[in-house]
Amino acid sequence: MNAPLRAALLLLGVGILALSAAGPVEAQEWRIYLLGKVEPIVADYYVEDTPWVFFHDDQSMYLFAVGCNRIDRVERAGAALPKPACPVDRLPTTMPRIYIQIMDLEGKRLDDSIAKLREQTRAYAEAVFGSVAATRQLGASSSAQAQAQIELTRALGAISFLQSQISDTLLDIRLSEARVGALLDATKAFPQGAPQRYYFFAR
DSSP states (O other), X not given: OXXXXXXXXXHHHHHHHHHHHTOSOOOOOEEEEETTOSSOEEESEEEEETTEEEEEOTTOSSXXXXXXXXXXXXEETTEEXXXXXXXXXXXXXXXXXXXXXXXXXXXXXXXXXXXHHHHHHHHHHHHHHHHHHHHHHTTSOHHHHHHHHHHHHHHHHHHHHHXXXXXXXXXXXXXXXXXXXXXXXXXXXXXXXXOXXXXXXXX
């Protein structure tokens, strides 16, 4: 986490603590509508710090943040507020929750690729067995040789096709493993030990 963002978080955390320590205050409510979402986020604390929008809702003890590029509109007490300034189209992220979602996706891709490789290997073994059996029949009677030649040609075609499929699946597995390795390296940048006080997400 860079220094400006860390400082902003500390200031926002202090602000929330000050509000909670001050006792009962007039209820405040913001409705944050995100692009692609119908239901708004209902927040009791809201502040803009370009390119982030920070908010707190009464369903969680954490302070959340979402990129300004995800905001459709914001309302307070039913009145629309000016849309947050957003000088960028896309925001870089080092959010742990995003990494977890990507890791889950890569895990599913690996499972699917391994299952595909298992089926392709089984079919490859059957094609090889078929080619061997057809080759043995080539020395039989002339009537059987024609059928054996057809079976051999079919088996050799299947072997070639399955070799290509297996090669593609192995490449998918290697690429997925490389992405997982890159994510694991990225997570080493997160501080170890004390639990994180703030959590970030982009819905």
